[in-house]
Amino acid sequence: MAQESEFAHEICRLCADICKKCGDECAKHDAPHCQECAQACHRCAEECAAMAS
Numbered sequence: 001m002a003q004e005s006e007f008a009h010e011i012c013r014l015c016a017d018i019c020k021k022c023g024d025e026c027a028k029h030d031a032p033h034c035q036e037c038a039q040a041c042h043r044c045a046e047e048c049a050a051m052a053s
Contacts, residue, residue, distance in 0.1 A: 001051065012052035019045035 001008040023041030026034045 009052050012048045016045045016048035
């Protein structure tokens with residue numbers, strides 16, 4: 001993004017999709033570390049999605 005790559009927004013969208021799917025999977029498990037991971041991944045997905053727009 002700093003170098004204004006033509007692919008920056010696509011990379012951010014891909015990152016958002018990957019982080020959301022990881023978070024969704026981790027959220028299925030009751031272990032505290034899985035829930036923490038899910039929250040972190042969902043926050044990451046939100047930030048990446050914001051950068052993609």
